[in-house]
Amino acid sequence: MEKEGCKNSQFGWNREYLVPLGMRVFLFICKGAISLSTNLKTKNQEEILRHTTAHIMAQAVLRLWPDTKIAIGPVIKNGFYYDFDLEHRFTPEDLQLIEAEMEKIIAEKQPIIRQEITNRDAVEMFARQNQDYKLELLEELEEGEEKISVYRQGEFVDLCRGPHLENTGQVRHFKLQNIAGAYWRGDPRRPMLQRIYGTAFLSKKDLKAHLRRLEEAAKRDHRLLGRELDLFSIQEEGPGFPFFHPKGMIIRNELEKFWRQEHRQRGYQEIKTPILLRRDLWHRSGHWDHFRDNMYFSQIDEEDYAIKPMNCPGALLLYKRKLHSYRDFPLRLAEMGLVHRHELSGTLHGLMRVRAFTQDDAHIFILPSQIQDEIGKVIDFVDDVYKVFGFKYHVELSTKPENAIGDDAVWEQATEALQLALETKGLDYALNEGDGAFYGPKIDFHLEDSLERTWQCATIQLDFAMPERFDLIYIDQDDRRQRPVMIHRVLYGALERFIGILIEHYGGAFPTWLAPVQVQLIPIGDDYLPYAEKVAASLSAQDLRVEIDRRAEKMGKKIREAQLQQIPYMLIVGGREEEKGQVAVRHRREGDLGVLSLAEFTAKIKEEVDLKKY
RNA sequence: GCUGGCGUGGCUCAGUUGGCAGAGCGGUUGAUUCGUAAUCAACAGGCCGGGGGUUCGAGUCCCCCCGCCAGCUCCA
Missing domain, CATH: 3.30.930.10 (Bira Bifunctional Protein; Domain 2)
Structure with a gap:
């Protein structure tokens, strides 16, 4: 693994973040860093990527609002979040600001350095930065672990088990998603922090696909x-x-x-x-x-x-x-x-x-x-x-x-x-x-x-x-x-x-046994209404839920609306069907299924209902 | 309940620095009678979430309440 960047970074640190004297710093630098080229499972790679992205986000927030106290920033399913405590209230526009700052940090290709330090040194360091939440976390670590690890990128340092990427430039495809309140440590008696959710993917394609999935899911919202x-x-x-x-x-x-x-x-x-x-x-x-x-x-x-x-x-x-x-x-x-x-x-x-x-x-x-x-x-x-x-x-x-x-x-x-x-x-x-x-x-x-x-x-x-x-x-x-x-x-x-x-x-397309309307009858014109009534009566007698679109609308519109209502079957009836006692069957997913006799269609849909097919 | 955001016809949304409430879709009516995802026209529809306040004047500014949304906490 290339360490060139790490060397430079020793001098790039902001004075107040410098490690206290006497602190034992292990600069085997990127030891805890993971290269994207390693053949870890994609899922682990994504987790590492997201974790690093969370750090970059925290770094960006600190640059924009230096008085921010940072809390925790874990990886979650499909993304990450980071909790912040600051006077300023985040707005949706701020997300763009933060994203822009993150892009800068990424462009800086800052090496990410793992350091193992003693708890006492860590306390000293985070106390100097007024990072109260980190101090609270350190208090709990005190018992078990003598050495704790921190990760550093440029002026930013965070208490963290890792692992992380090698440098910030490896993050490419990310998006900040929303802002919400969250109690510190999930405890309603503790302060309410501001949480920013985001996600990151290894490829642009994956990110896009994920965002598209969210949009699709939103369209299915039951409300x-x-x-x-x-x-x-x-x-x-x-x-x-x-x-x-x-x-x-x-x-x-x-x-x-x-x-x-x-x-x-x-x-x-x-x-x-x-x-x-x-x-x-x-x-x-x-x-x-x-x-x-x-x-x-x-x-x-x-x-x-x-x-x-x-x-x-x-x-x-x-x-x-x-x-x-x-x-x-x-x-x-x-x-x-x-x-x-x-x-x-x-x-x-x-x-x-x-x-x-x-x-x-x-x-x-x-x-x-x-x-x-x-x-x-x-x-x-x-x-x-x-x-x-x-x-x-x-x-x-x-x-x-x-x-x-x-x-x-x-x-x-x-x-x-x-x-x-x-x-x-x-x-x-x-x-x-x-x-x-x-x-x-x-x-x-x-x-x-x-x-x-x-x-x-x-x-x-x-x-x-x-x-x-x-x-x-x-x-x-x-x-x-x-x-x-x-x-x-x-x-x-x-x-x-x-x-x-x-x-x-x-997604609203209920299986036929559950569908509120199972069959929508669409007469092509008023002349065929009587036949539609006859078909509807026959299906109703079989305990099927049927409606007739009697409006003076064109067939295309009636079909469109039946489609939007996700009605499983549309039966189009006109002169041709009436003559032979047939129905033209259209399925909401499969489209035009051609002409069936009324008896054939009835048997088909009855079977589907009885077997609760979906 | 907590933090933040948002409430304008049924739905989606416009509405300058405070100055006559709008559009599209939907609805109704009329015309059209049509062959596999949107026919045309006219009309109706609003206590601008509710209540206080500031102002000559509030959809717009301020305060309180209610509801909704994203989460947190809690849960079927």
């Missing part, structure tokens, strides 16, 4: 499509409380229909529990202590009530209405339960994050000996359902949170049971420490949407605590009273969020 396709809306009068329009209801109802079929086949019974229940129930369940901040309350006849944020207490009351035998188990009670949660206003997001939503819940009461088997069945159920939609997902196991009920031994037992079930199924999973529900550990299924964000949808929670609190019992084979175990689970998660994800997943 946009929800309006364009007239599926739902959220009015100013009810932030976080979505309205479902007639077309959105069709999707919702189809999802529920599918859900009910599947549950019936798997031995679930459906229930419905009230939305409002007395407040003392919520004390008993632990929600008052652990979930109060997210709950809505009300008064009826001077009694305090709570609007349910979860369905479990209702299901528990239903369980307790009679004595159960071990022979009843697994007792599977499913509920499309409408819950309300007071989410922070800033977190609301279309259908993805709302304040009222319908969980496709179920509470399964089992013997302790049935845990493995039943959890396995639920895992299979989730997989079967997601397959129908063609979703990618990953699984996480969440363990005991700080804010929990029940003792440690029980938690351990429950967590191990879930772990075992996952391993039995051979599923890879990530461990999510401390992220369980307050009453039990859980397995979460995360779906990936078009922007590569992940959303928690299905979750399976094992609960020993609620049965205890509600003193649930069953009678075992020896006529003794025993405590059942309870599983809480959802598949879609929340219908609202799931629909939001579906909208983005399909």
